[in-house]
Amino acid sequence: MKMAPTIKREQPDSPALRQLLDIMSAQRQNTLDSPQHAPPEITLSEAEFSPVAASIKPAPKDTQRWWRWHVLAELAMPVVVTAAVWLAIQQMVQNQNPAAGAGDPATITTLMAQLTRAVHQPYILAGVAFSILAIGCACILARQKIRLMNSHAVLLMALENLGQGVIMVDEQRRVPVINRRAIELLGLPDALMQEAPDFDDIRAWQESSEEFGTITNDLGQLIAIPPPNALSTATGTQERTRPDGTVLEIRTNPLRNGAMVRTYTDITTRRHAEARITRLAHHDALTGLANRTQFNTNLLQAIEAAKHGGRKFSVLCLDLDRFKIVNDQYGHAVGDRLLQQVAERLRSVVRENDPVARFGGDEFAILQVPAEQLASPSALATRLVTALSMPYEIDGNRAVIEVSIGIAVYPTNGDTSDELLTNADSAMYLAKNSGRNTFCFFEEEMSLLQQERRNLQLDLGNAIANNELEMHYQPVIDVESHEIVGFEALMRWTHPRRGLLSTADFLDVAEETGLIVPLGSWALATSCADAASWPSSVPVAVNLSASQLGDPELTSLIVRSLADSGLQPERLELEVAERVLVEGGGRLPTLMKAIKAHGVKVTLDDFGSGNAGMSHLCDLAFDKVKIDKALTQKACQNSGTGAVMSALITVGTKLGLDMVAEGVETEAQLAWLHAAGCKQAQGYLISQPVTSEKIPALLAGVRQHHRNA
Secondary structure, three states: OOOOOOOOOOOOOOOHHHHHHHHHHHHHHHHHHOOOOOOOOOOOOHHHHHHHHHHOOOOOHHHHHHHHHHHHHHHHHHHHHHHHHHHHHHHHHHHHOOOOOOOOHHHHHHHHHHHHHHHOOHHHHHHHHHHHHHHHHHHHHHHHHHHHHHHHHHHHHHHHOOOOEEEEEOOOOOOOEEOHHHHHHHOOOHHHHHOOOOHHHHHHHHHHOOOOOOOOHHHHHHHOOOOHHHHHHOOEEEEEEOOOOOEEEEEEEEOOOOOEEEEEEEOHHHHHHHHHHHHHHHEOOOOOOEOHHHHHHHHHHHHHHHHHHOOOEEEEEEEEEOHHHHHHHHOHHHHHHHHHHHHHHHHHHOOOOOOEEEEEOOEEEEEEOOOOOOHHHHHHHHHHHHHHOOOEEEOOEEEOOEEEEEEEEEOOOOOOHHHHHHHHHHHHHHHHHOOOOOEEEOOOOHHHHHHHHHHHHHHHHOOOOOOOEEEEEEEEEEOOOOOEEEEEEEEEEEEOOOEEEEHHHHHHHHHHHOOHHHHHHHHHHHHHHHHOOOOOOOOEEEEEOHHHHOOOOHHHHHHHHHHHHOOOHHHEEEEEEHHHHHHHOOOHHHHHHHHHOOOOEEEEEEEOOOOOOHHHHHHOOOOEEEEOHHHHHHHOOOHHHHHHHHHHHHHHHHOOOEEEEOOOOOHHHHHHHHHHOOOEEOOOOOOOOEEHHHHHHHHHHHHHHHHHO
C-alpha cells in the first residue's frame, strides 16, 4: 500500500480547519432550509446524553499551563522591574560611599539623589523601557497563543462530536482531517487507519471489500477518483446503501485551492420511515394486502399491458358471507384476527405475482394476469371458495364463514378499471343471491340486478319510518289433536313498487347493511304487543338474528318489550337458527341463561340444516327444537332421511324437548309425523302466515272444526 503522511489535524495557524467548519455550517443551513432533507428532531435522554458529554474533553493541560504562566508574568512584571532598578541604584550608591549603611538617612538621601540622576541617564532609561516592552510583548504573545489553542480545541471538540462524518482531502489526495464519525459510518478498520492512508488507499480498501456492490452509472460517478487537478469539480449530493443496510447521504464540496470536503450523513431511519409511509399509503394496515389505491394502479398497468399484448386477464371481487355475524358475536378483535387469517389463505391460493387487495370491511379483490381461458378464473374461484369456507380457530373460538365471488374478464366485460370493478361487483351479488359460497361470471343483465339491489338497500332504510313493515303469524298445531298451540312471527314488507316481500327477499340486504338489528328490535316489540291481545294460552315465537345475539342490550330489549306490551314472559319464545349456533355460539350459553332467568323460552330452529349435532341438544338448555323443512319433506319419501328424522324425534322427546316439524305441505307428511311420534308441526298445509287481526277468526275456526268433528 502506498504510504501517506500521518493523518493529522490542522495546526492553529492553518485556516483549513476553520474553512471546514464554515462549509459544514453552510451545509447544515441548506439542509434545514430544504423540506426534502429536513433532519428529524432528536431528543436525547440523560442516559443517551451522558456518553456524549463524557466524550467532550476540556482544554489540553499545556493550554492550562500556558494560561497560568501568563497570569504569573503579568503579576511579576512590575515587581521585577522595580527590584531591578532599586538594586542598580543601590549598587551605584555603595560604589560611591562604601561606609554608608542601608538604613542611614544620609544614605537614603544620597540614594534618592542618585536615583534622580540615574533616571536621567539615557542608557538606564533605554534599558528599563526595553525590559518593560519585551516583557509586555511576551505577555501579549502568550495570551494570543492561549486564545488560538482554546479556539482550536473547541473546533476539534465540535468536529469529533458531530453527527456527520467529515473528510477533508487536499490537492495531493492526502487526508489531513477525518473525524471519528466518518470512520464509523464508512466502517474503516483500525489497521487501515493506523497506516495513515490517503484518499486513494481508502477507496481501494472500499472496492476490495465490496462496499459498493454492483456499480451503476450513478454509483460509478459517486466513487470515481478524479484526476489530481480536478478534485474541485467533484461536487453534488448522492446516496449510497452500504452492505450492512446503512443508507448514507454523501455531499461533496470543492475548495478553491483544489481540495474538497466530503460529509457523510446516516439517513437510514429517515428512508425507512419514508418507505413505511409509502407502504401504508398503498397497503392495508390490518392484513398487509394492497389497498384499493394500489389495486387500481395494478389494474391500470394490466390494462395498458393487455392493450399492447392482446392478452386477457380477470378481476375477481370477493365478499365474505356471515363475517358480520362473527364480528358482532365475538367482537372486533376476533373479527380482525379472522380477516388476517383470510388474507393468509388468499395469499396461499393465488400466484405470487397476482395482486390481492382488501377494499375495506370484508371485501377483497384479486387480479389474475393473464387469464386466457374462462377455466383459469373458474379454477381459481373454486380454490378460493374451498379454502375460505374451512373453519377458523381464533382464540379458542370456532368461526365458519363463506365467500361470494364475482368475475369480470378484460376486455369482454369492460375495458376500463371502473367498468371491470363494477361488473365484477355485480357478478358477486348474483353469487350471493344464488345461495352464497359460490362464484359467477358477469353477464350484461347483471347490471340491472345490481341497480335493483342498491335501490332495495335504500328503500329498506326507510321502511320502518314509512310504516311499510308488518308482522304475519304462522300457526303451530298439535299433530294429534290439530289444535293451534302457538304462532311463529314472520316479517313482511309491503314495498311501494314490488309489493309484498317475504323476509327471504331482503334478509341478506338487511344483514349486509346492519339494518337487521333495528328491524329485529321492531319485530320483537311488535310481536309482543300483538300476542298480548290473543288468548292467554297461545304463545308467540320470534326469530333472533346473529347480530342481535351479539348485541349486549338484547336482554334489556326483551325485558322492555315484555313490560311495554304486558305479555307474560312464559308466552314468549325466542328462536335461534342452527347456523348461528354452528358459526359462533360461544356466548350463547350465557345469553340463554340470562334470557331463561326472566321466564322466556328458547327454541333451536332449522335443526338438521347445518353441522349441529346431538351434543348441542344435550349441552344447551333448549325448550323446543324445530326440525328443518328439508328433512320433513323427504322423510316419507326416503327411508334414510326418515330413519334420521325418527331418531331425532326420539332423542329429543327423551330429552324432554318439544319437537316441531317445519315445512309440512301434504297430508302424507303429516301422517308420517304422527306415526313417528312428532308432537307438533307447522307449514302451508296447516295455514299460510296471517296478520294479527285474522288470528281470532283462525282460532275460532279451529275450535268450530273440533266441535263439528
